Amino acid sequence: MIEIPRPVGLKNAYDVVVIGAGPAGSRCAKLIADRGLSVAVFEKRAEIGSPKRCAEGIGVKALQRMGYNGNERFVAQYIDGFYLYAPNGKEFVMDYGSPQGCVVERKVFDKFLAYDAAKAGAKVFTKIEVVDLLKDNGAISGVVIKYGEDVFEVKARVVVSAEGIEGKMARKAGIDNTNKLINVDSGYQYEMANLKLKDANKLYFYLGNEIAPRGYIWIFPKGDHVANVGIGIGGGAGVKRKAKEYLDSWIENHPEIFADASVIEENAGGIPVGGLLKDMVRDGFVVIGDAAHTVNPIHGGGMDEGTRAGEIAAEVICECLNREDVSHDALAKFNELWWKERGEKLRRIEKLRQVIERMSDDDLNFLADELTVQDIIDFAGGKNLRKLAKILLRRPKLIKLATILR
Numbered sequence: 535m536i537e538i539p540r541p542v543g544l545k546n547a548y549d550v551v552v553i554g555a556g557p558a559g560s561r562c563a564k565l566i567a568d569r570g571l572s573v574a575v576f577e578k579r580a581e582i583g584s585p586k587r588c589a590e591g592i593g594v595k596a597l598q599r600m601g602y603n604g605n606e607r608f609v610a611q612y613i614d615g616f617y618l619y620a621p622n623g624k625e626f627v628m629d630y631g632s633p634q635g636c637v638v639e640r641k642v643f644d645k646f647l648a649y650d651a652a653k654a655g656a657k658v659f660t661k662i663e664v665v666d667l668l669k670d671n672g673a674i675s676g677v678v679i680k681y682g683e684d685v686f687e688v689k690a691r692v693v694v695s696a697e698g699i700e701g702k703m704a705r706k707a708g709i710d711n712t713n714k715l716i717n718v719d720s721g722y723q724y725e726m727a728n729l730k731l732k733d734a735n736k737l738y739f740y741l742g743n744e745i746a747p748r749g750y751i752w753i754f755p756k757g758d759h760v761a762n763v764g765i766g767i768g769g770g771a772g773v774k775r776k777a778k779e780y781l782d783s784w785i786e787n788h789p790e791i792f793a794d795a796s797v798i799e800e801n802a803g804g805i806p807v808g809g810l811l812k813d814m815v816r817d818g819f820v821v822i823g824d825a826a827h828t829v830n831p832i833h834g835g836g837m838d839e840g841t842r843a844g845e846i847a848a849e850v851i852c853e854c855l856n857r858e859d860v861s862h863d864a865l866a867k868f869n870e871l872w873w874k875e876r877g878e879k880l881r882r883i884e885k886l887r888q889v890i891e892r893m894s895d896d897d898l899n900f901l902a903d904e905l906t907v908q909d910i911i912d913f914a915g916g917k918n919l920r921k922l923a924k925i926l927l928r929r930p931k932l933i934k935l936a937t938i939l940r
């Protein structure tokens with residue numbers, strides 16, 4: 535009998551198997567390995583972090599929470615504020631005076647998270663796809679992996695789905711993470727060089743239904759003449775063209791920035807900007823990150839949220855493994871903790887998104903005249919939405935929208 539070669543270092547069983555080495559999966563794996571448990575991470579891509587599907591912006595606080603000080607080589611650019619433009623061109627400027635965020639190289643950042651997981655003792659595998667789940671009396675008890683043309687079974691006491699927006703294994707575990715079209719933004723992006731930016735330390739956001747229906751266009755600098763230039767637009771009514779077509783038109787209309795620019799990379803991806811899951815666990819199974827739609831619904835940032843979900847999940851999984859109870863009810867503590875810390879806030883932000891997406895450009899301009907830049911920051915963080923409701927009540931045709939914010 536010919537023995538099929540196994541992936542180097544693969545064991546038959548682990549305490550935890552993590553599906554996907556994106557930010558959520560690697561962060562979760564690291565913290566579980568830190569506690570001395572055995573963890574395998576399976577990533578189907580040949581290179582972790584590549585190709586990127588991200589504008590690569592993240593807050594300094596989030597990096598600090600993960601133990602980074604901002605001097606790591608994944609940092610492409612420090613960010614000390616932003617410019618935001620209403621449809622009529624009204625400019626909002628926020629200058630924090632010191633770096634509050636950065637634009638990272640996802641191809642390096644995701645690897646750093648995977649390095650950290652490996653250093654803590656997790657075993658990370660690339661080019662291995664999880665194609666099915668093992669079940670024992672209805673409980674998830676491991677995964678089926680595909681390595682080249684061969685398949686192997688790997689047992690696990692808990693399986694974590696950190697598969698990103700695809701989330702197929704979560705569905706196989708019985709968690710319905712199919713999302714409504716309205717809750718999924720289409721993203722399209724170029725990394726461009728030789729652009730002319732007035733300030734390379736700030737992010738740029740451009741709003742308007744004509745340029746980006748129910749979304750926005752962004753420029754996230756990665757140096758003084760390099761930037762991610764992208765668009766996220768909402769699914770559903772009002773969208774007449776593809777995301778790329780909207781973005782191309784806008785770039786053509788801004789020769790002052792792009793006349794001499796070149797495209798260095800092109801990428802696209804879906805962003806789950808809503809549809810939070812009440813129950814993210816099953817017997818022996820937890821879903822985190824984009825696979826559980828834990829993205830900020832107003833700006834589409836998911837690295838901070840995904841890694842935080844990974845941290846909370848790691849804590850609960852370790853506790854459950856120590857107590858030798860990985861039933862749905864025991865793992866449900868993850869639902870409780872995550873909803874308390876993140877979910878309620880994200881739900882408020884989702885309502886804000888539902889309000890903004892129903893506004894015409896004229897309504898958005900009206901709003902821009904009533905708001906300060908601090909209001910915009912508060913609203914995007916799910917704070918002080920009562921103020922927004924009060925402003926909406928001043929315009930008869932927006933009164934109905936104010937009720938969404940209740």
Ligand SMILES: Cc1cc2nc3c(=O)[nH]c(=O)nc-3n(C[C@H](O)[C@H](O)[C@H](O)COP(=O)(O)OP(=O)(O)OC[C@H]3O[C@@H](n4cnc5c(N)ncnc54)[C@H](O)[C@@H]3O)c2cc1C
Nearest residue numbers: 554556557558578589590591664698721803823824836837
């Ligand atoms: C255009 C665009 C711009 C964005 N901009 C930003 C931004 O500026 N800032 C920000 O914070 N967020 C941004 N996001 C969102 C951000 O990219 C995601 O929220 C984040 O990557 C989610 O992390 P994750 O670990 O949950 O999933 P992912 O990063 O998607 O990782 C999932 C991993 O699982 C792997 N995988 C999937 N299925 C399997 C399987 N069956 N077996 C093995 N491996 C599997 C995938 O290959 C992938 O590597 C943007 C998204 C898009 C599309």
